[in-house]
Every structure is written in structure tokens, then in C-alpha cells.
Amino acid sequence: MKVRKFITIAAVSLALTVAGSSAFAGKVKLVGSGASFPYPIYSTWFSQFSKANSGIQVNYQSKGSGAGIRDFLNGVVDFAASDAAMKEEEMAKVKDGVQLLPMTAGEVVLAYNLKGVKDLKLSRKAYTGIFLGKVKTWNDPLIADANPGMKLPATPITVVARADSSGTTYVLTKHLSAISPEFAEKVGVAKQPSWPTDINMIKSPKNAGVNASIKRATGAIGYTEYAYARMAKLNMVSLENKEGSYVAPGLTGGQAALANVEIPENMIAWVSDPAGKDSYPIATYTWMIFHKKYADAGKARVLRKMVNYCLDNGQAIADQMGYIPLPANVIAQVKVAAENIK
Template sequence: MSSSIFRSFAIATVGASLVIGSSLANADTKLIGSGASFPFPIYSKWFKDFSQASDGVRVDYQAKGSGAGIQDLVNGTVDFAASDAAMNAEEMGKVDKGVVLLPLTAGEVVLAYNLDGVDELNLPRDVYPQIFTGEITQWNDEAIVAANPGVELPDEQITVVVRSDSSGTTHVFTGHLSEINESFNSAIGQGKSPQWPQTQSFIKAPKNDGITATIKQTPGAIGYIEYGYAKLTGATTARLENAAGNFVSAGAEAGAAALASAEFSDSTLPESEVPDLISWIYDPAGEEAYPIASFTWLLAYQEQEDEKAAVIRDFVEYAITEGQKSSDELGYIPLPENVVERVREAATFIQ
């Protein structure tokens, strides 16, 4: 999907289904999935390319939020799901057929904003959490002005755009804010659907594409979105101060530096158990690391129909090899080789 086509699609259709592959009449294997909008730009390309190369395969994926995807998986109404919030032990315990969590890609969460004439903006790590607690309310607040010498910041109210749905992107973003700011952690905390301040300056929109569209249509707005949406729609994003004290823009190198901080649990599980591939990077170390990055997971039943299990395993192999070549172009972080090998091993448990 070209970037121009995606721009129109992402802004005009919130939560629309992506249907790809061969025609209905010839579809031998149909996979239905739902969940995270965070990986939707790259998933859309992957599903299309994989289906075109796989005779008789059709994939239908609805990007409606991580929470909804997890619930669909628990309810057994899909063949797979996707989530940026992974799954917790309680959620996994509700899946009778077992579940395999596979980090197929990774991305950065950026702060997109709409300020006329302000093309570059630095936000310190003690400032942007306070925007999302409602403690900093004006664009010309002295703390923002101090970090942006020579930039003409307007005497204008900040409109904060947050997610209206149960969101893995929100889970990642609030996890980072809770890690670096005790005030945010106490007032709001981490969650897929946190209780944001109930003021007129906070507005809600569904999914990454909904927030992107709302920011673009609202002067003075700021909100959190996956970097791929910002890259493909031309949204202006802030440089964020990282743990090393440097202001960093999102991008392939800064994202890779963030992933370098990821640690998976040691391989101490019995060979009969699915490897644990959940790792969080709430405040990555590194001079050039972008401060908000995360894996996003494909969620597959451990017990599948043979035909569907084979297709899902084939898709996973495509995604961690050929599919990774599209990462940088679409605003995602290619998986490190050690993660690729762990995913390949875990995919064998889909039977």
C-alpha cells in the first residue's frame, strides 16, 4: 500500500477491516484477526504481500484496539489477534486452547502536535508527563519555553488528545509516563483505558488513525500515536528528552537503540512450554535511544486447525524475514536477530 493511499485510508476510515488475498470463490483458507491499530500500517502490507504469494489464502484483519482484540481471542471469535499490551496471566488463563505471543515488529510512540509556525519542539521528560496530567496547560508555559530558545510559542491552551478505546498504545505510553514521573503514576497510572483528567482541554478519539486525524484538525492539539502513522501522514512530532538527557527524534536508529535495552527472561522453561517473549522497555538507556518504544505482539492459539496453524506459521516466518525489510519505510523498528530466532522457536508451538 503506497503512503498516499494509506494517508487517505487512515484518516478517512477508523477501525475499517482490511481484506486481502485471493477472491472469495477461490479462498481455501481464511484467517480472521482483530486488535491493535499500532501495527496496522505494516500488517496491511504484510497480509497483502503474503496472501498474494500464498495461493488460496485470505486474511481479514480489523484494527479496533488491543483490548478488543484480546477479548475477541478470549471469546474465540477470531483465528488470531494483535496487541501492543501483550496479554497478562489472567487473560492468557482464559484462553482454553492456549496462546502463543509473538513480537513480530516494534515501534515508537510519538507526540504529534499542531502548532502553526512551530516545526521543531523539544519536550523535557519532566514536562510532557505534566501535559498529560493536566498540570501544564499553556503552550507558552515557562518550562516549555525554557527548552525551546528562539521558538515563538503561542499563548494558547494545550488541547490533549487521548484514546477513547481500550488501547495497547495507551498501555505503552502510560507505562513510560508512570516510569519517569511519580505525579503521573499517582494521578493516572498505567492502563489500556486510564482515567484521564475530566476537563474540556482533554478530548478523545478512537485508535491511532483517529488521534492522528483529530490532531491535524485541531490547532493547539497534542496527542500520542505510533510513529508509522506520523511518518505516513506527515504529522509534526516533538523531540523528547531521553534518560541520558538528550532530546531525540523518533526514527530507525533511535528505535534500534531503544530495543537494545530489551531483556527477555532466561530460557528456563521446560521444552514443552511456550517461550516467554514479553519484554517491556519503559525507559530505555542509551545516549541516542528514543524514550518510548515497544514490541507489538501477534496472539495465536496454541491449538489450531491443522490447515490454519500451518498458514499462521508460514506467515510468521514471512514476517520475521522478508517482512522486516518494510520496517523502516513504514516507520517501524526491524527486529534484532536474537528476537527473530526466539520468535521462530515459539512459532513451532502453534499446532
């Protein structure tokens, strides 16, 4: 598997500092909010875009997908971002129309904190069992069976989940509902689900908060975006996919998962349980959300310019930052759809 070079948290922070130093100084200021899942790459894209285009400033706040959609519906941002896309009933509330654009893709991973345990594998029954509250200790037979010869402690499992309305949670629960009828019935697909009450659970805001809680709690396992887990140097689980293969998160498995996904006219495509022996099982596109018509035509032109910059220049750094570059055919589709922003 290809070794990937990752931009560190410090490098991303530096980029944000540079971007923030000229805040409110530009002739055009774009304001966005939403998903924390793509925040590391979006913040870098927006910083680089502002540097390349004097007089344009992009201010994006990582609040979670649900908060971003609320801001968009309330008219307090120029654009939003969501890993959960947007529901038809939500779009119907926007009188000027809505254009969703998949801008990057990534993987939801299960990261864990268990001293002396590396290269852990979890079967589909094991990880759905954890999120149903049925697998409660690390030496449970469902975990041990997939890890022969590994010394697994009797440590209780602490599940770390998102406290906020989260697109990452939506993607995870969509996958778990696709592979487990019991999970679909008891929990279902949601940005902020009601988890089984007998799970030993910690809730933390945003992906960065989940990572911090995993690091603090021995015996913890939580779901987060791949780039965040890599930057935090967390151990990640290899998950059993639809074909029965155990696949570690990374570019190869992510690209395999998305290889056969067709993007429909509304630009919303899901791959809740990808086929293929090399496919990582929890991969997703993530979307930017725009109005189709803006009161300020000049701002709409700048928004289109920003989108094209992210497509033409931004995809080149997706791999090194822990995201999946968009396939060429998807980039072409997104460029055509972006012309609806007027």
C-alpha cells in the same frame, strides 16, 4: 540520520484493495483483529502473503488492542494483535494455551498542531505535566525553557487521547508511570485510563482518529504511532530521554532503545524508560497472539507459515514503513516459539 522512504496511505490502501478483491475466495481464511498501531505494516504483510500463497486469505481488522484480546478470548478470531501484550489472568482463560510473538516494533510519538512552531522539544517534566493537566498553555515556562528563542504562543493546549481500549495508550502510560511517580499514582498504566478531569481533552478512536483530531485542532498535541504520524505529515516532538538528551523519533532512536532488551521465555519484554543517550524514550514491541493448539491442524500450519513469512520477508519493509525491524536474535527466538502453534 538516515532519510527513510515511507509507503503512503494511498499505497497501503491499494494493497488492501487488492487483498480484499479476493475475499472469501481462498481455500483457507485466517481471521484476526486488534491493534491499530501495527495495522499499516500488518495489512501490507498479509496482502503480500496472500499473493504469494494462492488459496490463503488473511482478514485482519484494526479495532484496538483491547478489542482484539476480547475477540481472541471469545473465540471469534484465529489470532489477535496487541501492543499491550496479554495479562496472565487473560491467558489463563484460554484452555488451549496462548503463544505471544513480538512481530515488529515501533515508537509512540507526540504529534502537535501549532502554526509556525517546528522542531519542538519537550522535557520529561513538560510532557508528563501536559498529561497530568498541569501544563496548560504552549508558552508555559517548562516548554519555553527547552526551546530558547522559539516564539511560543499562549494558545491553550488540547490533548488528543484514544477513545478506545488501546495498546498505544498502554505503552504511553507505562512510560509516563515509569518516569513520574505522580503520574503512576494519579493515572497509572492502562489501555483506557481515567485521565485528570482538568485536562482540555479530545478523544478519538484508533491512531488514525487521533491524527485526524490533531490536524483539525489548533494547539493540539496527541500520542500516536510513528508511521501514522509520518504518513499524516504531522510535526513530532523531540523528547528528553533518561540521559537528558533530546531525541527525535525515527529508526536510529528506536533501535537504540531496543538494543539491550532481552526477550524472556514468554516473549513479553518492555522497555519503559530506555537507557542510552541516543535512545528514543517511548519504544515498544507489538505482539501477535495465537492459540498453542487449534482444532484444525491445517489452519495451525498456515498460521505458522504466515508468521515465518512476516519474519523472513516482512522485516525488509519495516524501516520504510516507519517500524523498527526485529533484531536477528529476536527473529530466531520468535521462530522457535512459533513452533508451539499446533
